[in-house]
Amino acid sequence: MTEPAWVEHAIWWQVYPLGFVGAHPADPAPGPDEHRLRRLVDWLDYALELGTSGLALGPVFASSTHGYDTTDHYRIDPRLGDDGDFDHLVAEARRRGLRILLDGVFNHVGTDFPRYRDAVGGGDTSWFRTRGGEFVTFEGHGGLIALNHRNSEVIDYTVDVMRHWLDRGADGWRLDAAYAVPDAFWAQVLPRVRESHPEAWFVGEVIHGDYAARVRDSGFDSVTQYELWKAIWSSINDVNFHELDWALTRHNEFLDTFVPLTFIGNHDVTRIASQLENPLHVEHALVVLLTTGGTPSVYAGDEVAYRGVKEERFGGDDAVRPEFTSPFDGVGEHGHQLYRTHQHLIGLRRRHPWLRFARTTPLSVTNGGYVYITRNGDDALVVALNVDDEPLPLTLTGLGIGHAEIVAGSGAPPAEVVPDVVVPAHGWLILNPR
Structure with a gap:
């Protein structure tokens, strides 16, 4: 593995900036003099209190609409502000010990990208893929x-774009639509970027x-x-x-x-609170996310049960990319409880950093009940999930555990070492085997 050491403790809070600050969709669009990117600074303490260690940003570079139709990779989108606003965000994140991950769109560009406009006007077309004399588009999207x-x-x-923003304080790149780009391209780009930024982290979509x-x-x-x-929400909904x-x-x-990079929500999918048919089961999905190996990412708003359904139509992403006003504005009791659960489970993850590399082994699997041990070397936790209408009794000796301490759970009693447990209907438990 080539990844830098700091990533071992990374837990991302993912934000889609254009939506978060109300810059898209917006009519009229805000101008750079509104400095809307700075609104994110007001949320950095919130991200810290949640327990995350970094801000994973969606597109921030100049574009025509949703950020993925880039027009200038060297310029902050004027709807968000300018370079000074980006520098301020980086400085304030650094002051709090938060990392910054940028979203790099290098598979395609927007129709207002200067080289494309020149190519359409009869200039050099070599920067773009063509087929039968026509410019190739990304998955049929004409823009x-x-x-x-x-x-x-x-x-x-x-290479130059990636170095430029790493020089300005970014810590790494999410590489958009990486599956549509030849591996050979990345294999030529990334070593050159790492030469000057060996501590940068690169994750491909x-x-x-x-x-x-x-x-x-x-x-x-x-x-x-x-x-x-997909398996997390699908198995819970299907009771499978x-x-x-x-x-x-x-x-x-x-x-x-x-x-x-693991997640139960992001800016491209229906929010987990809407995806799951039973709102009680959002905690089950979160438990899986934070007790299995991976670098976890929490999509902003999911931690307070924001809802939103992605639709396959123009503007179909808008519902999952809303504007944020102030923390907990409009959040009900379920959202507050879910936020506290996030804090507790992220705290558990931080106290057990070995979980990032943990492998899971099933101890009991039924349609509605799942018990697994998550382990890395001598460190281990037992996770029990129940999405049935009936309680799930567990005899720990029968699972080869012996006794265990209850460390977290829905309706869990105070920590105690027990030989048997009962997982409530639609509940969950995390145990420390003894």
Whole structure:
């Protein structure tokens, strides 16, 4: 593994800036004189209190609409502000010990990207992929023009952009749509960036396929773990923990090669509070996220049960990318309780940093009940999940554990060492085996 040492303790709070500060969608759009990016500074203490250690930002560079149709990689989107606002955010994050991860869109550019406008006007087209005399677009989106990743100038440009913002204080890059970019491109770009920034971290957005091969061939430190994300909510909704058990077996194999970026929500998917049919089960999803190996990321708003459904239409992402006003504004009791659960489980994760590399082993699997031990060397915790309508009694000796201390759970009693436990209906427990 090539990743820098600091990532071992990273827990990200992911923010989609254009939506978060009300810059998109907005009519009229705010101008740079509003300095809206600075609004994020008002939330840094909140991120700290939640327990996270870094801010994973969505697109902040100049674009025409949603941020992924970049027009200038060297310029902060004027709807957010300017370079001074970015520098202020970095400085305030640094003062609190928070890292900054940027979102790099290098698979495609927007139609207002200057080189594309020149190409359409009859100029050099070599920066872009063409097929049959037409410019190739990203997944059929006419406003997203695919770059030619075989072009040495595109390689040099990407290296320079990444270095530029790392020089300005960023700690790493999420590489958007990395699955659509040849691994050979990243393999040429990343070593050059690491020469000047050996402590930078690079995570590729990969949705499906051979994750381990992508990491090996591209030089990524990590990729997004969409397989586990899907299995978490799907197995809970379908009352079929066999699906989650299979996904965690795969997850163990990935951990032999790299540590995935894990999540139960992000800016591209329906929010977990809307995805799950029973609101009580959001905690179950969170328990899996924070007791399994990986670098966890919490999507802003999920920690207080924000709801939002992604739809496949124009503007279909807007509901999961809302504007944020002030902490806990409009948040009900369930949201406050979920926030406290996040704090508690993130605190547990911090007290047990070995969890980042932990492998899981099933102890009991039924459709509605799942008990697994998560272990790294001599360190271990036992996790019990129950999504059935009936309580789940567990005889620990029968699971090969003996006694265990209850360290967390829904409706859990004060910490005590016990030989048997009962997981409440639609409840969960975390135990420390003794």
